[in-house]
Amino acid sequence: MNNKAHFIRQFSTLLPRSRALRIYPLGFCRPEVIHSKRNPRNCLLNGFDEGLQPSVRHLFRNMFILNSLGGCTQTKGIGRAAVFKHGGILCPKRMSKHCFVSDGASDRDLMTTDFHRTSSEDVLSKKMRPTPVNHKKLAQECNSLSDVLDVFSKAPTFPSSNYFLAMWMLAKRISEDKRRFEIQLMFSHPAFNQLCDQMMREAKIMHCDHLLFSLNAVVKLGVPQNTLMVQTLLRVIQERINECDERCLSVLSTALETMEPCMNVNALRAALRIIVDQQVWKMEHIFTLQTVMKCIGKDTPPALKKKLEMKALKELGRFSVLNCQHMFEVLAAMDHRSVVLLNECSKVVVDNIHGCPFKVLFGILQSCKNLRYQNEDLFKSIADYVATTFDMWTLKQVIFVLLLFETLGFRPPGLMDKLMEKVVEESGSLNMKNVISILHVYSSLNHVHKGQSRAFLEAMASALTSCLHHISSENLLNAVHSFCMMNYFPLAPINQLIKRNIIYELLTSGDTEKNIQKLHVLNTCLQLDESAYNKAVHIPLPQLPPSPSHPNEKLAEVLSSLLESEGCFSRNVQLPHNYHIDFEIRMDTNRTQVFSFCDGDSASATNMQRVAVLCVPKSFYCLNSSHPRGLLAMKIRHLNVMGFHVILINNWELRKLKMEDAVTFVKAKIYSDDAFPTTDATM
Template sequence: MDSPQHVLSFRKKLTCIASWVFESVSVDSKMNNKARSLLWNIRQFSTLLPRSRALRIYHLGFCRPEVIHSKWDPRNHLLNTFDEGLQPSVRYLFQDIFISKSVDGCTQTKGISHAGVCKLERILCPRRLSFDTKHSFVSDGTSDHDLMKINFHHTSSEDVLTKKVRPTPVTYKKLAQECNSLSDVLDTFSKAPTFPGSNYFLAMWIIAKRISEDKRRFEKQLMFSHLAFNQLCEQMMREAKIMRYDHLLFSLNAIVKLGIPQNTLMVQTMLRTIQERIGECDERCLSILSTALVTMEPCMNVNALRAGLRILVDQQVWNIKHIFTLQIVMKCIGKDAPFALKKKLEMKALKELDRFSILNSQHMFEVLAAMDHRSVVLLNECSKVVTDNVHGCPFKVLISILQSCRDLRYQNEDLFSSIADYVATTFDIWKVKQVIFFLLLFETLGFRPPGLMDKLMERVAQEPGSLNVKNIVSILHVYSSLNHVHKVQNREFLEALASALTGCLHHISSESLLNAVHSFCMMNYFPLAPINQLIKENIINELLTSGDTEKNIHKLHVLNTCLKLDESTYKSVHIPLPPLPPSASHPNEKLAEVLGRLLEGKDASREMCSCHIIITLHFEIRMDTNRTQVFSFSDVDASSATNMQRVAVLCVPKSVYCLNSSHPRGLLAMKIRHLNVMGFHVVLIHHWELKKLQMQDAVTFVRKKIYSDEALPTTDATMESLD
């Protein structure tokens, strides 16, 4: 530590220098004020010298104070000490420029080593970290000649501060290029922390995106255990209130994508700060904020921020210029947003429809599903664009479109057909599991694509060994539900699936086995090994006591019925099961009134007749074999007559048919097959046709159905036995 005598000597020298400067400029009245100001600053500076603990003696004989700041950054200094305030002497010191003079013909500079001195013309704002470029920072080694070259009105702090004082600023792009891992970024931060901390999080997210999933998971673990990680999080919390708003939003998005828990203090602090400054949100910030909120779980701060975003969007919706921003905002506001806001966003999207790109049209399905708003007009227009440009569309985009249609209950046969035809045309480029994924979505939409399903049947018949249990169960579910049959390869297809399933019996779960056998039975096919495995007592007990027992019981009842009614080798097998719960369906009231008028009040129809455990009729009518005469149920002779025909009248909705077709789905086809086995003639009354008819027209409509020989819309699968 330097002695007090050295400090006193240096203070005397400063006083002499100031006096000499004052005398030299006193002749010039215009320079007098500057000299006084300089003298005052030197005196004030001299009062600060005793506080310095870095005074050193140099060989030249001058006592030069050098203030050493390790990794000192003016911006970081403001961040760390802003709340503490500035001492009055320091405030006065920063009012003018500190200038040195020439002594004995040699220019020497005496002042604070590596310390910037500037004039602050306004109160420091915690959200602006840039210094006034009208004033310069002068370092220790600056000569009088050098000072003459400095423009005190236009000198940037970047040009004068030495590298020893301030670390070179880094951008997140440069960090992402220079670093190969998340730990490298944190190592760089620990060596020289710079403002803003968002650069480090953005760089880590860019690196995380370009590495594999397994490596990313490992890198995240190293990131959380890194010593500098907590330090970076603390810096982010300090900088949140002074950082640019868009940088703050970018940081939040990167932090969420990196997997940092949402309930941490840093994330919650950022969310609260974003709420407080939401008035700074422009269109670009709306896009960034919406992107971040889409992936975040609900909590108090997230919900409050989303509510504020909705208010902001409601005010600015007509000023949004970019379609992508509009779509990400629509996706973010959520399903519970007010209907009026959803409608306003829909109208904005329709207004901008002419500016939609192909990508915008593809993305609109997911956007509407995210906000749970079924805009048929918007979906129809976007469907036309997708249909015209389906070739080359990525797998994920096509899947997203179909999933959105399912969630929105939107059915467009042209759209579905174009996607199915494209997949069938390019069948060889798709994996089997991708094709199965398409078919599962088509099944939930009620759409049967025959061409694509025939292609998969051929592939399965040729390569059954490539299927796993999940694939087998999914394929069986789709084909049994849509009641699809190939006239030539149907047996080979079912045998290949049965063979593949038999090879998996040693590790298949009980529920998967039940689902597979249930699908086989619906298609009137009974593989021996899977059924023998299923009807074991321990398997049945497991199905009745675990999982979705109600659904399992219903499927086991279907199995019992199929084994008894269809042409199988298991007619003597009976699985003891608990009774099914009472059916919640009721016969159609309008159809009951129509039949009453048609049969003129005779006791000729009976409601809800249970012909078997799982087969329930809406109405049963007894007629002669030519179906020209109706018998009463009380007529015993008619009941025993050999020429009597039992007619089952079913009132069915559209959902029992494939989309926009008369092709019955699996459950209806199985029901018709079983009723035919039991000697019924089945009459199907379409509910959607009946309800739009007047009573007189409805009677005529039903009369034609009952008294005619109109063929039922059945397929080979409903009648053909494959046993």
């Protein structure tokens, strides 16, 4: 009797918690427990019966029935249960739901059953042993997700992952709108509750790859992540993570990639990092390596990122074109800027650019932006390809590409000229978003076309005017700000913008700091530029803080050596309209003589020329050129209006030079008429 009580206590600890508490996923009701042939390795194997029957006969020996024994309390929700003695020790891995006898069965029925003489086919009735379902065949035979659930409701089989896989295969074939409708019907189907409950019950006995494919299909089908079924799958996978081979790691990474952070997802990601760290050198497939790299995320330890980078570099010779294209997004997802790997992949992308789909091009440029990776050859190749096949692309796609080029600081003249021509021809087809995006790109990159600039600006102004009745205040300000940077002033948009209620809205809502800066630009342009806007306008605005000054100390030393006195130049000069220059020099109009600031006569000389020396970082130019970007070009224009001659000194060039060479370099800039490159040139 003591032995029996010991086995009762041991059995109670083996009962699944979800059974004891009667917790059901997604609020689903408990279905009838019906299982078919079970094979933990592969449900499609034909030799299932031969492997299961001896185990069933062995487990059913020495079986006794738990009813209401003295001193023992039954677990709630379990009427009668069968417990097996196997060499004096319970074997939980061999226990399945077939071990639980339905509440309708009597003790007499079980006690009179001779398990030694009865085959497993008597124990597992024909109702419990339907033919296993192949998910590929099921997906071919069914026309909708509901059809799959209908097949399941008629004869459920093990494993339930086949039904989820079949539904996901069907969902991938149909359009997005139809897929959304089919998934709604799937959730409302009465058999879906039963399928989810069966999935939970089978999770611990299902083979690892079936379990992972199930998780991937469930997530892709849109089952909410916070449901008990999804969380149960995540928890079971955590327990069995060591069973994952390379294929399983790939499937798991694909599933986790789209899931939101939560305790179980985070724990599984951490476990995945440990497994990957151990198995990285054993991975044979490039796709698996990239999928894992993309999944483990930005929080991966730097040592593991470096190890994965070295593995990718080692396998670089086996990379296909698709692998090279995909590598940009992989590194961006991992937030690892491997210049060597990006350079090698860029060469392959450039050589195979023709035929590259828009989604891939967009992903490459977006990844370059996130990784702060600039490769002029890659960008030029993409721009030339889009310009050559311009008629293949929609206006929206071209604008997306140009917006990414703008954030990367790259100006593609050929592509931008093509778009200007299209805008002039089809200005009526532009919507508000297109107008604002195009104006932003062209003003930021300071792109001017000699033959079509005027027609282009007029077409853009006309398109913007047609949108004034429904445009927001911030969008209107952004558009007018772009026009001002390009020295063009459309009357109707400006009249709309300077209304008192619009100004008040901009100063009190949204990003007020940026709004104030852009309104100051409008004020400055209306006062300094020779605009077609003839009204005297001054918008009352809060005063901007002085521009931060960081003068180049090396340039100050060079000027002292060149001009032989610090009294011949002035530092950190603050000008009206919140403009700031690094150094000011006073020279004669021929720029052959420098006047001292201490000389009072020179200040009143009629032949004096004020020279503004600006220390310019690389970001103020377009990529690998001396073409100034929009804000610098506007500042040069306004300094010229205020009577300054502007000299640009490139910081990165000056930094490379020794002192003697730097003096010669700056002297040529100051005294030579040919040394004032304020227009487009090649450095």
